[in-house]
Amino acid sequence: MRPIAPILALLAFAALPARAEDLRDLCAQRPGKATPPCILDAGHLQIETGLADAVFQRGSGQREDTYSFGASELRLGVTKRVELEAGWSPLIVDTVRGGHRITGSGDATLAVLAALTDPDGKGAAVSLQGFVTAPTATHGLGAGGWTGGVRLPAAIPLAENLSLGLTPEIDVLRNATGGGTHLAWIGVASLGRTFGKTSLGAELWAMADDDPAGRTTQATFDLTAAQTLGDNLQLDAGANLGLNHATPDVEVYVGISRRF
Numbered sequence: 001m002r003p004i005a006p007i008l009a010l011l012a013f014a015a016l017p018a019r020a021e022d023l024r025d026l027c028a029q030r031p032g033k034a035t036p037p038c039i040l041d042a043g044h045l046q047i048e049t050g051l052a053d054a055v056f057q058r059g060s061g062q063r064e065d066t067y068s069f070g071a072s073e074l075r076l077g078v079t080k081r082v083e084l085e086a087g088w089s090p091l092i093v094d095t096v097r098g099g100h101r102i103t104g105s106g107d108a109t110l111a112v113l114a115a116l117t118d119p120d121g122k123g124a125a126v127s128l129q130g131f132v133t134a135p136t137a138t139h140g141l142g143a144g145g146w147t148g149g150v151r152l153p154a155a156i157p158l159a160e161n162l163s164l165g166l167t168p169e170i171d172v173l174r175n176a177t178g179g180g181t182h183l184a185w186i187g188v189a190s191l192g193r194t195f196g197k198t199s200l201g202a203e204l205w206a207m208a209d210d211d212p213a214g215r216t217t218q219a220t221f222d223l224t225a226a227q228t229l230g231d232n233l234q235l236d237a238g239a240n241l242g243l244n245h246a247t248p249d250v251e252v253y254v255g256i257s258r259r260f
Contacts, residue, residue, distance in 0.1 A: 023231070024120070028257035029073065031224040031236040033205045034165040034190040035153040037127035039119040040077035046259040048073045053253040059245055063097040071106065081119060085111040085131075092141050104138020113153075126154045145174045147181075165190035165203075176213045184209040190222075197228040205240075219243040220251075232259040 027038035030048050040046050050071040057064045071089035078084055089106030111131035117124065132148040149171035156164045169186035190203040203222040209215065220243060226236040233256070240251040 026228055026232060026234060026259055028226070028234050028236070030255050030257060031226055031238040031253070032190060032201055032203055032222060034167045034188040034203055035129060035151050036165065037115065037125040037153040037155050039081060039113065039115050039127065040075050040083045042077045042079050044077045044259060046075040046257065048075070048255065048257040050253055050255045053251065055248045055251045057248040065095050067093045068106070081115040083113050085113060088136070094141060102138065102140045104141050105136065107137045107142040108134045110134070124154065124156045126152065128152055143174050147174060148172050161194045163192050165192060173209065173211070176211050182210050182212060199226040200224070216246050217244065218247040220247055233257070
C-alpha cells in the first residue's frame, strides 16, 4: 500500500484557492500531539505535511538520530460531523552511530473523526477518532504489523483566546518480541493561546506501554507555534523535550497545512 499518488496530486493543486463560501476557521491537527476535535467542512480537502522532523536520542553510550521528510495527512470532510483521514511518511532516515542506517518509508494510517458535539457550536467540543495503521513501512522503520487505537479529543475554552485541550487515547501495539499485541495508554494536555493569526501552545504528553517484555513509560514537554496566512494556509513549528530516559531527548519539526 503506497498512498503517495493522491498526496502528490493534492500538492499540485495546493496553490489553488479554496471555494469562496462560509467555512469554519482553519483548524489543523498539527502542530503538537494533542488532537483537536474540529471537523473539516464537508466537501473540502486539507493536507497537513511535516516538511522536516528530527528526533535525537542519547543513552547507554548510543546515539540515534531519526529524520522524517514529507510525512503527510490528508483530511476529507464528508458530512457536517464526520471526516476521513489518511497519513503516510514517504521518507525516513534512521541512523545509529556505529550501527545501522535505514532509509525508507513509514506505515500508512487510516482514520475516522466524528464530532460528538455540534462542530459549529460554542463552548466545549468533543469528538471520537478511531484509526488503524497498516504495515507498509520499510523493514525496521514501522510497527511490524497492524496496529490501531481510539482517541477522544476535547477542547475547552477557558477565557478569550485561551483554551485547554485534552486527548486521552488507547492503542493496540505489537509486542516487542514478535507475535501478539498489547495495550498502551496515552494522554495529552495542552494550553493554547491565540494572538490574532499567531497561536502558541504548551503540552504535556505521557504514554504507558504495557508490553509483556516489560512496561515502559515515556513523557515529553512540548512547545508549539503556528502562523495562519490568509484563510486556508498555516505554517507551524514545534519542539518536544523528553522528560525521562525512555523518551527521545529532543524532537524538532516544521510543517505546513493547506485547505482547499
